[in-house]
Amino acid sequence: MPRILALSGSPSPTIRTEAVLTHLVGRLRAQAHRVALTPVRELPPGPLLSADTAHPDIAAVAGAVGASDGIIVASPVYKAAYSGLLKSLLDLLPQYAFDGKIVLPLATGGSLAHVLAIDYALRPVLQSLGAEHVTSGHFLLDRHIRVTGHGVSLDPEAEAPLRSAVDGFSVALHRRARLAVAS
Amino acid sequence: MKPLTLAVVSAGLTEPSSTRMLADRLAGAVTGALADDRQVEVTVVELRELAVDIANNLVTGFPGPRLGAALEAVTSADGLIAVTPIFTASYSGLFKSFFDVLDNKALAGKPVAIAATGGTARHSLALEHALRPMFAYLRAVVVPTAVFAAPEDWASQDADSLAARIDRAAGELAQLLTGHTAAAEESDVVVPFEEQLAAVRRGG
Numbered sequence: 189m190p191r192i193l194a195l196s197g198s199p200s201p202t203i204r205t206e207a208v209l210t211h212l213v214g215r216l217r218a219q220a221h222r223v224a225l226t227p228v229r230e231l232p233p234g235p236l237l238s239a240d241t242a243h244p245d246i247a248a249v250a251g252a253v254g255a256s257d258g259i260i261v262a263s264p265v266y267k268a269a270y271s272g273l274l275k276s277l278l279d280l281l282p283q284y285a286f287d288g289k290i291v292l293p294l295a296t297g298g299s300l301a302h303v304l305a306i307d308y309a310l311r312p313v314l315q316s317l318g319a320e321h322v323t324s325g326h327f328l329l330d331r332h333i334r335v336t337g338h339g340v341s342l343d344p345e346a347e348a349p350l351r352s353a354v355d356g357f358s359v360a361l362h363r364r365a366r367l368a369v370a371s
Numbered sequence: 372m373k374p375l376t377l378a379v380v381s382a383g384l385t386e387p388s389s390t391r392m393l394a395d396r397l398a399g400a401v402t403g404a405l406a407d408d409r410q411v412e413v414t415v416v417e418l419r420e421l422a423v424d425i426a427n428n429l430v431t432g433f434p435g436p437r438l439g440a441a442l443e444a445v446t447s448a449d450g451l452i453a454v455t456p457i458f459t460a461s462y463s464g465l466f467k468s469f470f471d472v473l474d475n476k477a478l479a480g481k482p483v484a485i486a487a488t489g490g491t492a493r494h495s496l497a498l499e500h501a502l503r504p505m506f507a508y509l510r511a512v513v514v515p516t517a518v519f520a521a522p523e524d525w526a527s528q529d530a531d532s533l534a535a536r537i538d539r540a541a542g543e544l545a546q547l548l549t550g551h552t553a554a555a556e557e558s559d560v561v562v563p564f565e566e567q568l569a570a571v572r573r574g575g
Contacts, residue, residue, distance in 0.1 A: 236426065279458040
């Protein structure tokens with residue numbers, strides 16, 4: 189069963205990035221993946237922003253990244269790029285931490301004007317971490333995400349393309365797992 | 372005349388750090404370039420010391436007093452020098468987090484010089500592909516020369532050496548700060564329109 193780690197770069201638990209990730213975790217589990225969710229904001233802020241890789245919590249996340257087959261990297265768009273919080277975690281990983289992994293980039297933002305932040309800002313960083321395959325990402329408009337008592341409800345306009353991005357990632361992971369068994 | 376204020380943001384993680392060294396060299400070069408003209412007051416913001424305040428601000432939405440003072444120094448300065456180490460082909464998370472908590476309008480129209488340090492020259496273009504777009508979003512006026520310093524640059528004596536690039540970037544920032552540009556100085560010699568017209572008639 190492929191293992192997936194979902195990293196959320198959102199600074200607030202009520203922000204939509206994380207609600208959407210929680211929603212996707214359910215979908216991916218139903219597709220026979222083992223999924224864990226790590227919100228970067230729950231890591232100790234001092235060690236995180238001063239690049240203390242020896243801190244046990246940070247080392248645990250680096251270990252979880254190493255043990256995963258797939259990584260979801262999700263961030264709100266701030267100043268036309270991924271959040272500084274997300275980047276501070278990526279800075280602490282080994283240079284080729286995503287070597288051999290399949291990565292799904294996701295972003296949320298207030299305006300369609302920032303859709304390209306995924307491909308122009310986030311994708312080069314994921315690539316530089318050595319990702320084997322960065323699948324088609326998806327950008328979600330804040331206004332298409334409604335956080336409800338039970339989770340999240342997405343505008344039908346946003347639901348279908350998000351599903352297609354997530355399912356593409358899921359298929360790539362299963363395909364890779366089959367190849368690994370065959371070889 | 373009132374001194375010009377220059378804020379210097381350095382995101383180096385060690386003490387001492389090459390990032391801070393580059394920031395100080397740039398600040399010194401700007402002060403030197405303006406020595407005959409204006410006094411410059413330099414305020415250095417060491418992000419390493421503000422790491423926990425920045426993380427708290429991301430979560431709570433409010434800066435503490437120390438971070439508040441740093442944000443105010445950057446917002447009220449006449450010019451800014453911003454220097455970051457390059458990690459995974461981009462600015463550091465600490466550097467980006469500081470600008471994440473800065474108001475969207477704080478740098479509008481402000482002259483800014485950008486610089487970075489890295490373990491190898493392979494990542495020089497991170498300045499053009501990561502830093503410049505972020506400052507463009509913030510509507511800052513970024514000088515054309517961005518300065519990247521790899522370890523071997525510090526000792527190099529080439530014509531296009533680190534020292535020359537620092538001087539060029541500092542000169543560009545100094546010109547923006549005082550409002551003189553090389554182009555404006557050249558156009559001080561104004562040829563009256565009648566004279567130009569006469570020259571055309573003469574076939575000159």
